Every structure is written in structure tokens, then in C-alpha cells.
Amino acid sequence: MSGPSPTEKVHITSTCERFIEDILKPRFLPVVRPTEFNYPVNIQGKWHGARYRLIQRYRSGFADNLGYEFDAPFVRLDWLAPDSFNIQWHRHTGVWHCLYRSKTLRQALRLIETDGILQPN
Numbered sequence: 328m329s330g331p332s333p334t335e336k337v338h339i340t341s342t343c344e345r346f347i348e349d350i351l352k353p354r355f356l357p358v359v360r361p362t363e364f365n366y367p368v369n370i371q372g373k374w375h376g377a378r379y380r381l382i383q384r385y386r387s388g389f390a391d392n393l394g395y396e397f398d399a400p401f402v403r404l405d406w407l408a409p410d411s412f413n414i415q416w417h418r419h420t421g422v423w424h425c426l427y428r429s430k431t432l433r434q435a436l437r438l439i440e441t442d443g444i445l446q447p448n
Contacts, residue, residue: 330377331406339379339404339432343372346436347381355447356383363388368396370447377406378415381439383447402445404435416444 331339351370359368369384380400387395403415403423412435414427426445427438439445 331409335409336374339406340372340374342432342436343379343381343404346439347372350436350440351381351447361386361388363390365389367447375403379404379406381447401447402439404432414438414445 330336347370356367356370360366365385365387367383368386370381371384372379372381374380380403382398382400384396384398387393387397400417402417405413405415405425407413407429410431411429412432413425414430414435415423416426417423426442427435430438
């Protein structure tokens with residue numbers, strides 16, 4: 328199997344969206360605080376093939392590109408089989424590193440909630 332079924336994909340997406348809204352945003356982005364540098368404006372999830380990435384969206388406060396927005400992924404759930412994921416951390420160099428293997432969705436979200444390296448900056 329090359330990825331989750333459409334039904335499983337809907338379940339994963341809705342579970343992750345709830346996690347983002349109920350856990351990540353209140354903790355890591357309770358309000359948007361503009362600065363003169365790049366600052367976070369949103370946390371969201373997106374599918375990329377059989378991988379679900381959690382992404383922090385930034386807006387530039389720099390004068391030369393004021394208002395420009397870009398995405399910075401911080402963690403990825405690689406679907407292996409029904410309810411089984413590898414958890415990848417996105418290093419600032421752009422390289423993904425697998426930190427946990429074969430976790431359920433519930434375990435994966437709990438690890439993101441508790442392991443500081445997997446959390447948005």
C-alpha cells in the first residue's frame with residue numbers, strides 16, 4: 328500500500344487539525360505578535376504524498392520584504408501502515424531526521440506535544 332486510504336486520510340487530517348487548534352496554537356501561537364523580523368502567523372497541517380507535515384507559517388517584518396509569507400515545516404508523520412507512523416524532525420538545514428518509528432497516531436501526537444525538539448519554534 329502506497330499511502331492511507333481516503334477514509335484514513337480524512338481521519339488523520341481531522342485528528343491533526345484538532346491537535347493543532349486545541350494544543351499547538353494555544354501553546355505556541357496564542358496571538359500573532361508582529362516584529363521587525365520573521366514572526367509566526369499560523370500553524371497548519373498539509374499532506375505531501377503519504378506524509379503529513381505540520382508547518383509554521385511566518386510573515387516577514389523586514390523592510391525590504393515586509394508582509395512576505397513563507398512556510399517552515401517542523402515535524403512530519405510518515406504513514407507506514409494503518410495507524411502506524413514514523414516521526415520525522417525537520418532540521419533548519421532542510422534535512423529530515425527520523426526520531427521515532429512505528430508509532431500510532433495517538434502516540435505520535437503525544438510525542439509532538441511533549442518532546443521539545445518536535446515542537447514549533
